[in-house]
Amino acid sequence: xxxxxxxxxxxxxxxxxxxxxxxxxxxxxxxxxxxxxxxxxxxxxxxxxxxxxxxxxxxxxxxxxxxxxxxxxxxxxxxxxxxxxxxxxxxxxxxxxxxxxxxxxxxxxxxxxxxxxxxxxxxxxxxxxxxxxxxxxxxxxxxxxxxxxxxxxxxxxxxxx
Amino acid sequence: xxxxxxxxxxxxxxxxxxxxxxxxxxxxxxxxxxxxxxxxxxxxxxxxxxxxxxxxxxxxxxxxxxxxxxxxxxxxxxxxxxxxxxxxxxxxxxxxxxxxxxxxxxxxxxxxxxxxxxxxxxxxxxxxxxxxxxxxxxxxxxxxxxxxxxxxxxxxxxxxx
DNA sequence: TTAGAACAATCTGTCCTC
DNA sequence: AGAGGACAGATTGTTCTA
Ligand SMILES: [Zn+2]
Ligand SMILES: [Zn+2]
Ligand SMILES: [Zn+2]
Ligand SMILES: [Zn+2]
Numbered sequence: 001x002x003x004x005x006x007x008x009x010x011x012x013x014x015x016x017x018x019x020x021x022x023x024x025x026x027x028x029x030x031x032x033x034x035x036x037x038x039x040x041x042x043x044x045x046x047x048x049x050x051x052x053x054x055x056x057x058x059x060x061x062x063x064x065x066x067x068x069x070x071x072x073x074x075x076x077x078x079x080x081x082x083x084x085x086x087x088x089x090x091x092x093x094x095x096x097x098x099x100x101x102x103x104x105x106x107x108x109x110x111x112x113x114x115x116x117x118x119x120x121x122x123x124x125x126x127x128x129x130x131x132x133x134x135x136x137x138x139x140x141x142x143x144x145x146x147x148x149x150x151x152x153x154x155x156x157x158x159x160x161x
Numbered sequence: 162x163x164x165x166x167x168x169x170x171x172x173x174x175x176x177x178x179x180x181x182x183x184x185x186x187x188x189x190x191x192x193x194x195x196x197x198x199x200x201x202x203x204x205x206x207x208x209x210x211x212x213x214x215x216x217x218x219x220x221x222x223x224x225x226x227x228x229x230x231x232x233x234x235x236x237x238x239x240x241x242x243x244x245x246x247x248x249x250x251x252x253x254x255x256x257x258x259x260x261x262x263x264x265x266x267x268x269x270x271x272x273x274x275x276x277x278x279x280x281x282x283x284x285x286x287x288x289x290x291x292x293x294x295x296x297x298x299x300x301x302x303x304x305x306x307x308x309x310x311x312x313x314x315x316x317x318x319x320x321x322x
Numbered sequence: 323t324t325a326g327a328a329c330a331a332t333c334t335g336t337c338c339t340c
Numbered sequence: 341a342g343a344g345g346a347c348a349g350a351t352t353g354t355t356c357t358a
Contacts, residue, residue, distance in 0.1 A: 063323060073353050079326075091252055091268070107252070224341060234335050
């Protein structure tokens with residue numbers, strides 16, 4: 001799953017619904033609102049859509065760590081550095097570095113900032129399982145980077161069912 | 162020695178020569194061509210002018226390594242990575258990173274490229290002691306960086322004595 | 323499931339010898 | 341003086357336990 005663009009389509013158009021029902025379209029998940037019980041279930045679908053990708057670096061995620069879906073290395077990175085921000089220096093001095101697992105070295109300052117941006121918290125964690133998925137903020141990579149991949153994440157979604 | 166600009170002045174102007182002879186001017190070295198025997202001697206003066214600064218990262222240089230005046234860490238970096246260029250990835254993906262000892266993390270790809278740019282060579286070394294100083298190419302840091310310090314280096318200087 | 327500890331790998335820099 | 345080996349520190353990543 002390396003497509004550039006990802007969209008959520010909410011529709012009541014019969015033709016489109018029939019088209020989606022008739023054919024299995026790659027990289028596409030459809031959700032019938034009538035069978036949707038709760039937000040957790042919807043986010044579960046979105047997780048599959050995301051292929052469980054780390055929100056920080058796009059590596060394969062191992063699960064929710066400090067409230068955010070991340071890989072193992074970003075998890076331990078946040079654990080180690082959450083209180084060390086002042087010690088970390090931006091490699092570019094611009095605070096605009098993109099963080100990507102494909103590049104072996106990463107800017108620790110911008111990596112930690114991204115952790116906070118997407119909502120990783122040690123002390124202010126939300127305890128309820130179901131609220132966990134909501135806590136992640138939708139944050140895009142800095143605009144200067146060309147490959148602007150990041151997992152879709154539902155934020156404060158209100159079911160209008 | 163952290164001055165921004167450095168110049169070589171070649172002069173036969175008596176007033177200027179008298180001024181330079183009369184006063185000890187900080188960060189300034191004068192060379193009397195009449196007492197100059199060879200290129201090595203001139204480069205020795207230039208070394209003092211440079212304060213023996215690493216051509217790669219502006220750290221204190223330990224001497225000539227692989228034909229170029231560098232610090233210990235840049236020396237061992239080149240030794241280890243001279244044949245590993247393909248394994249090193251540019252942190253910025255632009256190949257334009259500035260390399261400076263004051264910043265703890267460095268882009269290895271751009272650091273190695275800079276090593277080659279300034280003429281570090283393992284296999285194609287010039288053996289003669291006296292030619293050593295000539296082999297370094299004068300290469301400036303990438304233009305996007307603001308602190309454009311680099312040691313002066315004499316390249317193919319021809320004595321017109 | 324996920325937080326944290328323990329272990330391991332990687333990368334970098336310094337010291338030492340020849 | 342400079343090349344290379346060896347050791348050491350910093351940083352990052354993986355595995356294991358509970
Ligand atoms: Zn990650
Ligand atoms: Zn950065
Ligand atoms: Zn250096
Ligand atoms: Zn670079």
